[in-house]
Amino acid sequence: MAESWTNSSTAADLLVAVDRTAAVALHRQIESAIRDGIRTGRLPLGASLPPTRTLATDLGVSRGIVVEAYQQLVAEGYLSSRPGGYTRVAAGPAAPRSAPPVESSPPVRIDFGYGRADVAHFPRAAWLRSLRRVLTVAPNDRFGYSSGRGVPELLLALPDYLNRVRGAAATPATTVVTNGFAQGIALVIQVLAARGARRIAVEDPSPDDDARAHAHAAGLEVVGVPVGADGVDVTALAAASADALVVTPSHQWPTGGVLPAAARAAVLGWAHANDAVVVEDDYDAEYRYDRAPVGALQGLGPERVIYAGTTSKTLAPGLRLGWLVAPPALVDDLAAAKQAADRGSSALDQLAFADFLAHGEFDRHLRRMRPVYRRRRDALLAALAAHLPEFRPAGVAAGLHLVAWLPPGLDEDTVVAAGLRSGVGVHGVGPYRLAPGPPGLIFGYATLDPPAIDEGLGLLAAAL
Structure with a gap:
C-alpha cells in the first residue's frame, strides 16, 4: 500500500534540508535530498510527497523553488504528478520475486x-476489582518513580504469601520485584559477576535462554551438573568448582524431579563449603497433583539462597511480574541493578497484585x-x-x-x-x-x- 502524506507532514519526514550558505542552488539541494531518499529505498515506490506549498513553507523558501525541484525529478522519472493529485515516487527497487514454492509440513495444529x-483462564474480573481498588486508594506518590525493590504494598504482601505457601524465609527488606524470571536471573548474574564470580553451574539439562545465555553474555564460564530422577546429582555437584548454582529443586526443568531432603542439605553444604550462592528457580511449584507440596530450599538457607519466582505460569506471562528473595549481603546490589535497568517495574501492576494477594484471589x-x-x-x-x-x-x-x-x-x-x-x-x-x-x-x-x-x-x- 502506498504511503500517504497529510497537511501536517514536514520536511523532516523527507529528510530534506536547505543550506543558504552553500554554493548549490536551493532547488538542487531539494532535488538531491529526495533523489537520495528514493535511491536508498527510504522513500518507497508509490509514496506520496507533501504538496509543494507545504514543503516550501516548512523549508522557508518560495513555492517556485519546490515546484522546480519536483518538476526536475518528474522529468528524470523519479516522481510522477498529475493536476489536482499527489506527487508520488515513481521509481525504486523492484518488488522481490516470489520464492519458488517449497515442500513444507502442514501447520502445527x-x-x-x-x-x-492457559491465559484464557486469567481471572479478569478479580484482577479488575483489584485494579479499581488500588486506583481509588493508592497514595499519589506510588505513581512516581519507585525504588529498585518495589512498591511497599507488594513488599509486604509477597513475603507473607511466600512464607505461608512456599515455606520461604522472606521479608520486605530481602525482596526485590522484577519483570519476570528472565530479568531476575539477569540481575543476579550481573551482580555476581560484578562481585567477582567467574563460573556458574547449571543443571544438565536446563533452559538455554535464561541463566546460561546471561552467564555467557557476562563472560562467565558455564558448567553442567547432571540431573537424575530426583533432580540435580549432588555427588557430581561436590566435584564442581563454581561460584553459583542455578537449581530447580521443587520441580526440575524439564525432567520433573523433586530434590529430596538429604540432597537439599547437600546442596546447601556445598554452597557453604565453596562460599557459593544457590539460585533457586521455583519453577511450577504451585501445581502439585499427586504428592504434598515441597517447601522452598530458600527457607532452609536464606543466607546462601536467592529465591526467584514469577506469575508467568500462574497468572500470565504478559504481566511481567517476578521477584527475588536474596541474602542480606546481596539484596542492596540487586535492588541497585534493578533501579539502573528500568527505574522499577510497573507500579500499577505491583499494587494490583498486592491487593490480589491480600484478598486471597491468588489462592x-x-x-x-x-x-x-x-x-x-x-x-x-x-x-x-x-x-x-x-x-x-x-x-x-x-x-x-x-x-x-x-x-x-x-x-x-x-x-x-x-x-x-x-x-x-x-x-x-x-x-x-x-x-x-x-x-x-x-x-x-x-x-x-x-x-x-x-x-x-x-x-x-x-x-x-
Whole structure:
C-alpha cells in the first residue's frame, strides 16, 4: 500500500534540508535530498510527497523553488504528478520475486508446547476489582518513580504469601520485584559477576535462554551438573568448582524431579563449603497433583539462597511480574541493578497484585486451576498409554508438562519430524543438554483440552 502524506507532514519526514550558505542552488539541494531518499529505498515506490506549498513553507523558501525541484525529478522519472493529485515516487527497487514454492509440513495444529499457562483462564474480573481498588486508594506518590525493590504494598504482601505457601524465609527488606524470571536471573548474574564470580553451574539439562545465555553474555564460564530422577546429582555437584548454582529443586526443568531432603542439605553444604550462592528457580511449584507440596530450599538457607519466582505460569506471562528473595549481603546490589535497568517495574501492576494477594484471589485462582491442569495431565498420561505405550513418562506429579523417555532405537529428531508432518508440535530434551543423554520429549499440556491431547498423540503414533 502506498504511503500517504497529510497537511501536517514536514520536511523532516523527507529528510530534506536547505543550506543558504552553500554554493548549490536551493532547488538542487531539494532535488538531491529526495533523489537520495528514493535511491536508498527510504522513500518507497508509490509514496506520496507533501504538496509543494507545504514543503516550501516548512523549508522557508518560495513555492517556485519546490515546484522546480519536483518538476526536475518528474522529468528524470523519479516522481510522477498529475493536476489536482499527489506527487508520488515513481521509481525504486523492484518488488522481490516470489520464492519458488517449497515442500513444507502442514501447520502445527496441536502443539504440545511447554512453559506456558492457559491465559484464557486469567481471572479478569478479580484482577479488575483489584485494579479499581488500588486506583481509588493508592497514595499519589506510588505513581512516581519507585525504588529498585518495589512498591511497599507488594513488599509486604509477597513475603507473607511466600512464607505461608512456599515455606520461604522472606521479608520486605530481602525482596526485590522484577519483570519476570528472565530479568531476575539477569540481575543476579550481573551482580555476581560484578562481585567477582567467574563460573556458574547449571543443571544438565536446563533452559538455554535464561541463566546460561546471561552467564555467557557476562563472560562467565558455564558448567553442567547432571540431573537424575530426583533432580540435580549432588555427588557430581561436590566435584564442581563454581561460584553459583542455578537449581530447580521443587520441580526440575524439564525432567520433573523433586530434590529430596538429604540432597537439599547437600546442596546447601556445598554452597557453604565453596562460599557459593544457590539460585533457586521455583519453577511450577504451585501445581502439585499427586504428592504434598515441597517447601522452598530458600527457607532452609536464606543466607546462601536467592529465591526467584514469577506469575508467568500462574497468572500470565504478559504481566511481567517476578521477584527475588536474596541474602542480606546481596539484596542492596540487586535492588541497585534493578533501579539502573528500568527505574522499577510497573507500579500499577505491583499494587494490583498486592491487593490480589491480600484478598486471597491468588489462592482462589490456583485452587481453580489445579483440577483443570490435573485433568489435562491425566488425559496426556492416558493418551500416552493408549497410543505410545513404549514411551516412559516422568515428572508427572507436578507442573504443566511432563517428559517421555523414548524407547531404544528411536531418536528425538525422528519423532519431532514425524509430528510436524502430521501437524503435531513436540519438542526434544536434547537441545537443552550440555552433555549427551537419553532421548526424550517434552509434552506441555496446559493449553490443550483432553480431546485435543488424545487426537495429537494418536496422530503422532500413526506417523511413527
